Amino acid sequence: MNLQTKIPLQPQRFNQIDYNSKVLLLGSCFSENIGEKFQYFKFQSLQNPFGILFQPFAIETLITNAINQKEYTEVDIFFNNEQWHCFDAHSQLSHPLKDGLLTELNKNIRKTYNFLKEASHIIITLGTSWIYRHIETDQHVANCHKVPQKKFLKELLSVNQISESLDATVSLVKSINPNAQFIFTVSPVRHIKDGFVENTQSKSHLITAIHQTLKSNRLLSEAEGYFPSYEIMMDELRNYRFYKDDMLHPNQLAIDYIWGKFASVWIHQNSEAIMDEVNAIQKGLAHKPFNPNSDTHQKFLFRLQENQEALESIFSHITF
Numbered sequence: 001m002n003l004q005t006k007i008p009l010q011p012q013r014f015n016q017i018d019y020n021s022k023v024l025l026l027g028s029c030f031s032e033n034i035g036e037k038f039q040y041f042k043f044q045s046l047q048n049p050f051g052i053l054f055q056p057f058a059i060e061t062l063i064t065n066a067i068n069q070k071e072y073t074e075v076d077i078f079f080n081n082e083q084w085h086c087f088d089a090h091s092q093l094s095h096p097l098k099d100g101l102l103t104e105l106n107k108n109i110r111k112t113y114n115f116l117k118e119a120s121h122i123i124i125t126l127g128t129s130w131i132y133r134h135i136e137t138d139q140h141v142a143n144c145h146k147v148p149q150k151k152f153l154k155e156l157l158s159v160n161q162i163s164e165s166l167d168a169t170v171s172l173v174k175s176i177n178p179n180a181q182f183i184f185t186v187s188p189v190r191h192i193k194d195g196f197v198e199n200t201q202s203k204s205h206l207i208t209a210i211h212q213t214l215k216s217n218r219l220l221s222e223a224e225g226y227f228p229s230y231e232i233m234m235d236e237l238r239n240y241r242f243y244k245d246d247m248l249h250p251n252q253l254a255i256d257y258i259w260g261k262f263a264s265v266w267i268h269q270n271s272e273a274i275m276d277e278v279n280a281i282q283k284g285l286a287h288k289p290f291n292p293n294s295d296t297h298q299k300f301l302f303r304l305q306e307n308q309e310a311l312e313s314i315f316s317h318i319t320f
Helices: 029-040 056-067 098-118 159-176 196-216 229-236 252-266 269-286 295-314
Strands: 022-027 044-047 078-080 083-085 121-126 130-134 139-141 152-156 181-186 225-227
Touching (some): 022 056, 022 098, 029 121, 029 252, 044 098, 056 098, 056 159, 159 181, 225 252, 269 295
Parallel strands (some): 181 225
Antiparallel strands (some): 078 083
16 A cells, blocks of 8 residues: 655766765755755765855845855945844854954855856755845845845746746856756745745746746756755655644655655765765764773774775865
8 A cells, every 4th residue: 555645756867966076055945954965975065155045036146246256345234133244145144243244255255156166066946936125225135134024025036037047047157167067946845924825826936937947948958957855845745744843844854855865866876885984984973982981982983983084085075
């Protein structure tokens, strides 16, 4: 008896991710979840250098500014609630000191540019079609930073607006890195603050726009595509036991499940043995012994160190 609807998935035929790949992850908080998996398994990756970006315009702005090597100055930031903020970045970059924020913004914009030039894969996770436009500057913001709601206009991006933004992002990246491969997905996190119906409308716009871009953009190859994170959560994990206490965000069990599905499609099978080695070392490092001074534990630490050094000698980017 089959008690679950399964979404059919096949391993990607071209350009899968391995330990020589460089993966840039941009987008909503689900990018953080998958990005943490890449970091845990010691792949070469960079996730959300400007923090969580929920909507496509914010991602396009980051890519544009990175490729143009923008230098952030005082005119790009503002002070609110005892912190300095930037409308282009998430509040996790906000800083109590003006120079501290500018330093972080400019460091991360350079890091993004340098990584973009060498990235093999760019994973974009879109979270919402709803955006906020700052009335005073007529600027679409990545984050409102708790500035009063009356200072913004809330707008729903159309399918064409999203598709055009994705096309612009693809074109910009391909202009400096023609070999970069795009993977698009939609976050399974529901934005209920927008409203239940409004969230569904928002997600449908994102999904339609992504497929429109994949179908019509001549810069995208057969190797580039859509991974159904949203659909897996909605169909295969159709139970609240897969959610955190807020009943909106996937819990760790769901994240692990979706990561397993992603890995089956996009991670090269030759990397599986290395992932197993990394996992064993990570668990060993997290192990808490009953007696740290025992001979048994000292031998365990010696073997663990040997395994670390062996792996680090093969892959220079891996450090524990």
